[in-house]
Amino acid sequence: MRSEYRAILRNAMISPQKVHVLVDAIKGKPVEKALDILRFMPQKSAKILQKIVHSAVANADNKDKVDVDRLIVANVTADQGATLKRFSARARGRGTRILKRTAHITVTLADKAS
Template sequence: MEVRATQRYVRISPQKVRMIVDAIKGKPAETAINALKFMPQKSAGIVEKIVRSAVANADQNTSIDVDDLIVSNLIVDQGPSMKRFKARARGRGARILKKTAHITVVLAEGSVQ
């Protein structure tokens, strides 16, 4: 059985979140949370919070054993970009894109190695 948690419109570039995705994909949920806790990136804290939310969602279902959960999939999609302008020389303006991300964590029951 699968359990998912989603966080949308996170104010971080999806490229920065995707850097840490491979480090926890396929690992048990508890190991993934411990690994994310000690990573220095901002995106690690965001993903850790979403994984904890998915574990809490699984805890509400009585037929799922929380200790056997594995991070089966972690999807990072691009959200809408906020468009801003910065003043440049000679009266011009340069466009700045402040990107957002949609992050989905899918946990599945499986044997823990």
């Protein structure tokens, strides 16, 4: 039986498109290696993903007391969240819309297949 452990961050103030850049870098990797990869990436989404992976590891440790060294990053998804609509001043008294996108990020960890 393969156990899965999740951590979810809702309404993160970052576009899902920016999170997708790093998703392929950590998907399928052992947790320790994924955290090392994220630690040295310069993107804002790397720090956010690092916190979510830490949270998923803590969830696994508290729930079933699993060996953390045997966990891999099974799946990472970044879905569109609510969009904040703002206006910015433009020339000649006009205003243009600015869409501040948010993301729902889910990290799923699983035991290594024996």
